[in-house]
Amino acid sequence: xxxxxxxxxxxxxxxxxxxxxDVLEDVSLTAQSGKITCLLGSNGSGKSTLIRSILAxxxxxxxxxxFEGNELTGLPTHKVIAAGIACIPEGRKVFPKLTVEENLQxxxxxxxxxxVVAARLQQVYETFPVLKERRQQIAGTMSGGEQxxxxxxxxxxxxxxxxxxxxxxxxxxxxxxxxxxxxxxRINEQGITVFLVEQNVHQTLAIAxxxxxxxxxxxxxxxxxxxxxxxxxxxxxxxG
Amino acid sequence: xxxxxLGQYIMNGLMLGMMYALVAVGFTLFFGVLDVINFSHxxxxxxxxxxxxxxxxxxxxxxxxxxxxxxxxxxxxxxVCMSALGAFIARYLVLPLKxxxxxxxxxxxxxxxxxxxxxxxxxxxQGANPQRFPSLLSTEAYSFGHFxxxxxxxxxxxxxxxxxxxxxxxxxxxxxxxxxxxxxQDEETAKLMGINFTLIVxxxxxxxxxxxxxxxxxxxxxxxxxxxGMGLLLGVIGFSAAIVGGLGNIYGAIIGGFLFAALQxxxxxxxxxASAYKDVFAFGVVILIMAWRPTGLISEKVSERV
Numbered sequence: 449x450x451x452x453x454x455x456x457x458x459x460x461x462x463x464x465x466x467x468x469x470d471v472l473e474d475v476s477l478t479a480q481s482g483k484i485t486c487l488l489g490s491n492g493s494g495k496s497t498l499i500r501s502i503l504a505x506x507x508x509x510x511x512x513x514x515f516e517g518n519e520l521t522g523l524p525t526h527k528v529i530a531a532g533i534a535c536i537p538e539g540r541k542v543f544p545k546l547t548v549e550e551n552l553q554x555x556x557x558x559x560x561x562x563x564v565v566a567a568r569l570q571q572v573y574e575t576f577p578v579l580k581e582r583r584q585q586i587a588g589t590m591s592g593g594e595q596x597x598x599x600x601x602x603x604x605x606x607x608x609x610x611x612x613x614x615x616x617x618x619x620x621x622x623x624x625x626x627x628x629x630x631x632x633x634r635i636n637e638q639g640i641t642v643f644l645v646e647q648n649v650h651q652t653l654a655i656a657x658x659x660x661x662x663x664x665x666x667x668x669x670x671x672x673x674x675x676x677x678x679x680x681x682x683x684x685x686x687x688g
Numbered sequence: 689x690x691x692x693x694l695g696q697y698i699m700n701g702l703m704l705g706m707m708y709a710l711v712a713v714g715f716t717l718f719f720g721v722l723d724v725i726n727f728s729h730x731x732x733x734x735x736x737x738x739x740x741x742x743x744x745x746x747x748x749x750x751x752x753x754x755x756x757x758x759x760x761x762x763x764x765x766x767x768v769c770m771s772a773l774g775a776f777i778a779r780y781l782v783l784p785l786k787x788x789x790x791x792x793x794x795x796x797x798x799x800x801x802x803x804x805x806x807x808x809x810x811x812x813x814q815g816a817n818p819q820r821f822p823s824l825l826s827t828e829a830y831s832f833g834h835f836x837x838x839x840x841x842x843x844x845x846x847x848x849x850x851x852x853x854x855x856x857x858x859x860x861x862x863x864x865x866x867x868x869x870x871x872x873q874d875e876e877t878a879k880l881m882g883i884n885f886t887l888i889v890x891x892x893x894x895x896x897x898x899x900x901x902x903x904x905x906x907x908x909x910x911x912x913x914x915x916x917g918m919g920l921l922l923g924v925i926g927f928s929a930a931i932v933g934g935l936g937n938i939y940g941a942i943i944g945g946f947l948f949a950a951l952q953x954x955x956x957x958x959x960x961x962a963s964a965y966k967d968v969f970a971f972g973v974v975i976l977i978m979a980w981r982p983t984g985l986i987s988e989k990v991s992e993r994v
Contacts, residue, residue: 503880524884524885524886526883529880534880535880541874541876541880543869543870543874544873545869546869546873550869554867554883557867557881558882606882
């Protein structure tokens with residue numbers, strides 16, 4: 449599990465603390481290149497903290513984070529993003545007072561070529577035609593489902609090689625949740641590595657290749673989606 | 689009242705309003721990206737005005753007397769130096785206190801302001817006395833009855849207008865402006881977009897402080913005099929204008945600046961008491977506006993911050 453490979457995301461022995469109390473203790477995991485890796489765990493298990501650690505929003509106090517062979521440990525967030533990682537944050541976090549198009553443009557902030565940004569924008573509009581219709585609308589006035597599209601589209605605007613999704617189905621209607629999982633699968637089919645953090649165990653395991661279960665800041669189970677589906681730890685982490 | 693005299697008052701009010709607006713935009717930009725009040729802002733204006741004065745004296749000593757060239761160099765040197773000072777303040781004084789209570793930043797910038805204007809008083813030759821600011825622009829004037837249009841005033845107003853339009857375009861039409869607005873709305877998500885947060889904060893402080901330098905030179909050219917304490921009142925007025933307009937909103941700050949100047953003008957012109965009471969009147973009205981609209985005239989809920 450801790451083998452340093454040239455590909456994918458490797459989290460190795462990470463400890464992260466808020467106000468000196470460790471939230472994560474010795475977390476190690478790998479998101480294999482081209483695969484969907486999921487992270488399951490109940491509220492307060494440290495899932496969001498792990499995402500924040502990977503993205504350097506809350507830098508870990510110990511441990512390493514490596515992406516495609518590049519050391520990310522200690523880099524500021526914008527350099528982590530520059531390494532080819534995009535994040536769809538929990539709660540979608542669209543910029544409420546910016547237009548749909550401005551939100552999407554920010555997703556491609558690090559791309560210098562205006563032509564490339566314009567081409568990616570067209571791709572996002574093809575995937576989500578409703579965003580094209582409403583591209584001048586202020587994002588904060590749109591529905592939860594539409595904001596989810598903005599957030600995903602914005603994440604794709606940087607043409608990432610790894611997409612980190614933090615509870616993308618939270619707060620969406622069951623129909624939209626299903627649609628959301630389909631979109632994640634399609635993104636992965638385009639060759640983008642996916643690291644999916646979710647509470648929605650069954651639907652997550654249905655699309656994931658590999659998964660980890662986090663409980664009280666530690667990895668308590670790991671395995672293929674099939675294995676995890678049967679494992680008792682999953683149930684315990686959620687219902688125990 | 690004589691129409692020409694009224695025109696004169698309006699011209700003066702517009703000039704003041706432009707200076708206040710430029711200062712207020714700085715306050716509102718700083719608040720936008722970092723949620724801090726930078727009380728040294730007015731004194732940065734003072735240092736900017738003195739930088740411009742020193743530059744003009746230096747150019748005279750060098751024998752450069754081409755007026756348009758001198759004006760441009762004076763403005764540029766003040767703006768560049770104050771932008772650098774603003775970025776320095778952000779980097780070494782404000783950002784390190786980011787996780788501290790906002791009151792600490794407030795106190796620190798207040799003390800910094802005192803250090804800045806005391807430094808001018810102590811280290812500038814004869815700094816304790818008002819300094820004559822050379823009239824670098826054409827002193828020609830055209831008279832229409834009681835109204836005298838000074839060419840330099842008209843040029844300053846136009847330049848100020850151009851600067852304000854420039855800020856508007858920068859914030860709303862450029863990638864940098866988009867990044868500033870994103871940081872103002874949601875710092876963490878802005879970082880996730882790949883925006884270099886620290887850099888954007890420094891650039892924003894540089895822009896705001898450069899605007900203060902511009903206002904300082906404007907003040908010097910208009911009144912032909914500057915002094916080490918000039919930033920105090922201008923800072924308080926700029927801060928009030930930013931608050932009245934709705935802190936965090938640049939259009940609010942601009943409106944607030946012109947509103948304050950309008951109040952001073954009304955206080956000096958239309959009220960039965962002496963014009964010395966114009967500040968009392970203007971600040972009194974500001975207090976009433978704040979009681980009536982605590983979040984400013986353009987409240988943050990309906991307006992786009994920064």
